[in-house]
Amino acid sequence: MVAESSEPVRRRRHGKQLESALLVAAWDDLVEVGYGRLTMESVAVRARTSEPVLYRRWANKDQLVLAAIEHHRNANPVAVPDTGALRSDLLAQLTALSEALAGFFAIAAAAAFSGLLTDTGLTPAQAREKVMDAEHLSPVRIIYQRAHDRGEIDLERIPAAVLALPFDLVRHDLLMNLEPLKPARIRSIVDELFLPLAQNHEAGQSHAHQA
Secondary structure (H helix, E strand, O other): OOOOOOOOOOOOOOHHHHHHHHHHHHHHHHHHHOOOOOOHHHHHHHHOOOHHHHHOOOOOHHHHHHHHHHHHHHHOOOOOOOOOOHHHHHHHHHHHHHHHHHHHHHHHHHHHHOOOOOOOOOOHHHHHHHHHHHHHHHHHHHHHHHHHHHOOOOOOOOOHHHHHHHHHHHHHHHHHHOOOOOHHHHHHHHHHHHHHHHHHHHHHHHHHHHO
16 A cells, blocks of 8 residues: 655646746845845745746746736735725825835835846836836726716826826836835825815816807
């Protein structure tokens, strides 16, 4: 009679499952040892695979790290609040984004300062668009569309730059300070900058139509 092995059977991973596991391993390695000490070999060891498996998907370390950062962001979306009012929705969303993304931005920024992008073929601006910008687009649309449907704002009257302003300012502060924004700063962005600008544009459009 053959003795049963006490070790769990490892199932071979394929396709998206394998790629996700590789990217998670790369992100975990990035967090633990930093960009400078991360290597294709260290990621392969962590993922319990071989370096050729990585190289078949990413030509070099930079491309792997960039993909890992993007994958981590997409795999950890920030929930969109629904408080029933635009102001409280924005306060809740900006607070949640600030708290959730502070660590993410710190790691991504540290990688960039350590030499990331050397071999990606992307400009810094393209890399920023790929990694940093997409995390707030869906919440923006949902929050503003709900406010529009409730009659709080008219999306046809407010410029896109004004609608993006609160999220752009949060992103800026996160990149500069690498820590969550203070509640007073978030309230200032909403109450002193965004809402007055949005109201002025709506009022200006109304006056223009009446003239």
